[in-house]
Amino acid sequence: MPPYTIVYFPVRGRCEALRMLLADQGQSWKEEVVTGETWQQGSLKASCLYGQLPKFQDGDFTLYQSNAMLRHLGRSFGLYGKDQREAALVDVVNDGVEDLRCKYVSLIYTNYISFADYNLLDLLLIHEVLAPGCLKAFPLLSAYVARLSARPKLKAFLASPEHVNRPINGNGKQ
Template sequence: MSGYVITYFPVRGRAEAMRLLLADQGAEWKEEVVSFQKWFAGEVDLKKTAVFGQLPQFKDGDFVLYQSNTILRYLGRKYDLYGSNIKESALIDMLNDGVEDLRQKYSGVVFYKREPGPEKYIEELSNHLGPFERLLSQNSKGSGFIAGNKISYADYSLLDVLQNHQHLASDCLKSFPFLSAYVEKMTSRPKLKTYLESDARKNCPIVPKDFK
């Protein structure tokens, strides 16, 4: 075994993209789950030692990392998911930053109840998804990945965010044929498909069960 350990809350959240990556690459990992109640009550020692007082925490043996996108970049380098040269790496980083912007918009509405609210957000979603649709259309007429013809760490982040949006509005990709095909292609990858159909995935919600 690799000795990977993901420490996070009992939700998909910011740990899910790294889970998707690891599953697709055939890696195994252990989950250490921290309850929201104990974390926010200050009853978890890790909160005091975490570099920025945040989760997820990722361990590769004795090597410890925080910050979800840093962890994704680390795994991207480790599994050759970071392009073949400095320019490709920069492009992948740029696109992942774009995904992060979309994740922040989604999180603001779903988790933090910020304006414009779910209904208005869904109405305006085409403006946010349009750039990703155009990028995919330019990559081998839609048959490639988000940053060319080779999968990168940013693809797992994009897939996670798109699936979150599908949970919010099941038909949100209806007018985006390239994004729809992309999700189908990603979720059909054998190892990734196995993970997505696993009990571990199904029993890990997007939103906490007691979330108000």
């Protein structure tokens, strides 16, 4: 039975660096995969420190907070520098990585939109009118137009007579 257990959702998320470290160090571990349904039931969440996963077990020692887990294993496997100064430098690098991770998390989990998105959407929709199908060769742009155009209030506006019947240009060319 492996001494390590990772309790987490079925994603890479906050545990993949931990898994990579264990794999690279030749360690085996057990995964306890938590489904969204199980998490929503609340009993596991209530038992977790800060009400969060991941949860990591090293034998009878339980840790929460992914960076604490990495530091623990870093010390255990001699991956935390040769002295306190090197350990402090490793912390600096890891904290920088954490800053970047927070920006990534904000990017993928935040539903935000800027005024520039409306400007770009307008231009791309005009291109579609002037050259129907012109975005087909650009799947990311096509997906972008579809995603923004599907926002409920914007979708209603784009389908409204005020928008549909308004000329694109003042010179009559379309």
